[in-house]
Structures are given as structure tokens and as C-alpha cells.
Amino acid sequence: MTGQIIATYAAALSLLIGSGFIMVGVIGLLKFNDPMTRLHAPTKVGTIGIGMLLLASLLHSYAIGGSSMHELLIMAFLFVTAPVSANFIAKVNIHQRSCSTPPEPPEDDTWSTLNSPEGDVEDTASQKG
Amino acid sequence: MARRAFFWLLPHPFLTILLAVVWILLQNEFSAGMAVFGLILGILIPWGTSIWWPDTPSGFHVGRMFSYSLMVIWDIIKANIEVAWIVLSVSNDKLKPAWIVVPLDLVQPEAITILAGTITLTPGTVSADLSDEGHSLLVHVLHTDDPDSVRDEIKTRYEARLKEIFT
Numbered sequence: 001m002t003g004q005i006i007a008t009y010a011a012a013l014s015l016l017i018g019s020g021f022i023m024v025g026v027i028g029l030l031k032f033n034d035p036m037t038r039l040h041a042p043t044k045v046g047t048i049g050i051g052m053l054l055l056a057s058l059l060h061s062y063a064i065g066g067s068s069m070h071e072l073l074i075m076a077f078l079f080v081t082a083p084v085s086a087n088f089i090a091k092v093n094i095h096q097r098s099c100s101t102p103p104e105p106p107e108d109d110t111w112s113t114l115n116s117p118e119g120d121v122e123d124t125a126s127q128k129g
Numbered sequence: 130m131a132r133r134a135f136f137w138l139l140p141h142p143f144l145t146i147l148l149a150v151v152w153i154l155l156q157n158e159f160s161a162g163m164a165v166f167g168l169i170l171g172i173l174i175p176w177g178t179s180i181w182w183p184d185t186p187s188g189f190h191v192g193r194m195f196s197y198s199l200m201v202i203w204d205i206i207k208a209n210i211e212v213a214w215i216v217l218s219v220s221n222d223k224l225k226p227a228w229i230v231v232p233l234d235l236v237q238p239e240a241i242t243i244l245a246g247t248i249t250l251t252p253g254t255v256s257a258d259l260s261d262e263g264h265s266l267l268v269h270v271l272h273t274d275d276p277d278s279v280r281d282e283i284k285t286r287y288e289a290r291l292k293e294i295f296t
Binding site (some may be wrong): 021026033034037039041043044046047048053068069070072079082083090091093094100102103106107108110112115 | 139149151154157164205206209212213216217221224228230232245246249250252255256257258259260261262263264267269271277
């Protein structure tokens with residue numbers, strides 16, 4: 001019985017910590033004024049904020065007597081998919097020139113997002129002309 | 130001959146085990162029938178999709194990958210607290226965001242993917258782009274006084290370990 005009480009309190013504590021980190025993430029999203037710095041806020045919410053909420057869900061399911069393993073799967077899928085979406089938002093920012101221009105890579109010609117085929121460059125040039 | 134038959138039937142043995150485990154976890158309760166069905170799925174899906182990924186990464190150390198994951202989780206927790214402090218205490222005009230370029234020694238696409246994912250999951254850094262030939266990685270840092278030290282930390286802390294995992 002005491003184990004279940006400890007689990008209930010631990011679940012409440014991790015809920016508090018998780019929502020605290022999500023709160024900080026939202027403040028960051030509102031406060032920063034540049035698309036690239038704004039991108040840093042959701043990566044934080046996606047890792048420790050959601051992680052603590054899922055830990056609370058695990059502890060709660062232990063406290064009410066069941067056991068659930070779905071949280072581990074949610075965590076694993078989140079860790080695999082979150083970097084991909086962040087990478088795509090960063091690529092859109094670079095593509096639309098809505099952030100400071102990145103430095104040239106030392107060995108290769110250019111970054112793959114800025115590497116447009118020859119035909120596209122001519123098309124935009126003729127449209128402007 | 131037996132080896133060729135094994136790799137024809139199971140082109141990605143590790144993926145087979147992973148799919149079976151995910152299937153059992155999705156069911157939320159363990160029964161023999163579900164385990165067998167998970168194994169059948171784990172054999173059929175890699176077999177049916179193997180044309181799309183012909184190169185199996187050779188020499189993957191699962192044990193080192195496990196200790197690497199533990200280290201990354203610890204780093205995520207530590208960096209989360211640092212970034213939360215930056216968000217709350219540093220005002221916008223004092224913020225020093227920076228692009229850094231990380232030259233890559235890794236060549237396998239799987240290893241570069243894991244490195245880029247690690248950099249994004251660690252708060253404070255987001256991997257933004259790869260150069261067109263795949264020799265360097267573009268990383269955006271939220272707030273730093275010394276971009277070179279961030280680059281060196283990524284290279285020594287993560288990339289060196291990933292090189293040991295994929296040998």
C-alpha cells in the first residue's frame with residue numbers, strides 16, 4: 001500500500017515538473033523574435049516536458065494497480081520523429097531566407113537546401129527580368 | 130549457403146527483433162500468440178521492404194549504443210535546465226545565437242542521422258542542414274559565447290562515440 005502512495009506522490013511531482021518545463025517552452029516561443037531561435041523552444045518541450053508527463057502516466061498506472069508499457073513506445077516514437085520535424089522547419093527557414101545566412105561549408109560547394117538545380121535559377125531570373 | 134538463405138529470409142535481423150518487441154508492447158499484455166504474430170510481422174515487413182534499403186550497416190555495437198543512449202538522456206536533462214534558465218533570464222537583445230559548422234568524419238548515413246537527431250534532441254542546439262556532398266553539418270546554437278567550443282564538444286562527445294558504434 002505504501003508503494004502505491006509513494007507512486008501517487010511521485011506521479012504528481014513529475015506532472016508538476018513536466019508542466020513547468022512546458023510552461024518555459026511556451027514562454028520561449030512567445031519571447032524570442034527570430035524564427036531560428038524560436039525553434040529551440042519546442043525541442044525542449046518535446047523531450048523533457050512530454051517525458052515527465054509520460055513518467056507520471058506510468059507511475060499512475062502502477063498506483064491504480066495496472067501496468068502499461070505504451071508510454072515507452074510513445075517516448076521512442078517521439079524521439080525518432082521530433083528531430084525530423086525540427087529539421088524540416090529549419091530547412092524552410094533557410095530556404096525562405098528568414099534567418100541570418102549560414103556560413104559556407106568548408107569542403108563542399110553549398111548547403112543542400114540552398115543547392116537548387118540550374119533550370120530553377122534561370123526560371124526565377126527570367127521571371128524577374 | 131545457409132548464410133545466404135538466412136540473409137535472404139531476414140535481410141535485417143535487428144529490425145525483425147525490434148518490430149516483434151514493438152508489436153508485443155503495443156498489445157500491452159504478453160501472450161504466446163501475440164509473440165508469434167509479432168515475429169511473423171517482423172519477418173514479413175523487412176522482407177517486403179528490403180529493396181528500398183539495400184545496405185545493411187555492418188558492425189553495429191548494440192552494447193555501446195545502449196550506453197550512448199543513457200549518456201544522451203543525461204545530457205538532455207542537464208541541457209534542459211540550462212536552456213530553461215537562458216529562456217527565463219537572458220533578454221532578447223543580449224541573446225547570442227550562432228551558426229556553427231561541424232565537419233563530419235562519419236560516412237554512414239545511419240550514423241549521420243543519429244548524430245543529427247542527438248544534436249536536435251539536446252536543447253540549445255538544432256541541426257539544420259547537411260552540405261550537398263555530406264561532409265559537414267550545419268547546427269544552430271541558441272546562446273553561446275564561444276561557438277568553437279560547442280563544435281569541439283559535439284565532435285568529441287558524440288561523434289567520436291558514434292564512430293566506435295559504427296565500426
